[in-house]
Amino acid sequence: MSEDSEMKVKCRAKINLSIDVLGKLPNGYHLVEMIMQSIDLYDILDITERNDGKIILKSKSKEIPVNENNIVYKAANLLKERTGVKKGAEIFIDKRIPVAAGMAGGSTNAAGTLVALNKIWKLGLSEKELKEIGFELGADVPFCISGGAVLAENLGEKLTDIKGLNDDIYVLVCKPELFVSTKEVYNKFDMSNVSKRPDNKYLIECLKEDKIDELAKNMCNVLESVTSLMHPEIEDIENIMKRSDVLGTMMSGSGPTVFGLFDSQDEAEKAKRELLDKYKQVYLVRSAERGIELNGKFN
Structure with missing residues (x-):
């Protein structure tokens, strides 16, 4: 072949x-x-x-x-x-x-x-x-x-x-053992009742200038208010990450995965250990510049 x-x-x-x-x-x-x-x-x-x-x-x-x-x-x-x-x-x-x-x-x-x-x-x-x-x-x-x-x-x-996250940022990811229907989250989302929206222009500027601390503090997912009401695990995971020195933590997509951004590997590992006491699917990774890799080469 x-x-x-x-x-x-x-x-x-x-x-x-x-x-x-x-x-x-x-x-x-x-x-x-x-x-x-x-x-x-x-x-x-x-x-x-x-x-x-x-x-x-x-x-x-x-x-x-x-x-x-x-x-x-x-x-x-x-x-x-x-x-x-x-x-x-x-x-x-x-x-x-x-x-x-x-x-x-x-x-x-x-x-x-x-x-x-x-x-x-x-x-x-x-x-x-x-x-x-x-x-x-x-x-x-x-x-x-x-x-x-x-x-x-x-x-x-x-x-x-x-411009994306830089190489010295650690991304801690935790997926609780539950299923979230994207359709249900969007159906329950009330556009007239959003208390906080992301300032994407500002977040892009933070990324451009490597102000990841600022980015992490200002991350916002309008769907989180819907999913976290259905699943208290989301807030629990965020609180565990906050006990370590996390720059910021938020739900990804319509959930239920939560991630935290860290600039210290030790703090990220500490949070990972604590999460693993309660949750099975916990990963510590970095950002990536491309999505698909074929036979070891980026698309």
């Missing part, structure tokens, strides 16, 4: 440094303005080309389907439909990003599938074309294809690259 017919794909998760909801369209979709940042927590896809046209998924994880209901299958199938390619693929999903966590775990897998199969099937699609296909699968997929740090607007697909 040629090198291009097999690929090991790292698909990185994201956190939100801010989320604002600006309106709701007649079709039910919400207009958002948010800052997203890739982090070095990733799933790995092992993808091998097949000549029989079949898409076959495998995984040791019991938390994800390995059939046409998986977004990875949908991504591969959509790419086949759009391009008319007759090839297939076997995809093994090594799941490391927590499932249903508000960290774009499914979206980043879809992104990695599109990027890798574009190469494996020799389709020659541009990143812009891949993002357009990705958006049909989910609003976070276009961001996951490129990764880094962006201001995302409109439905989440209008992306402006910005």
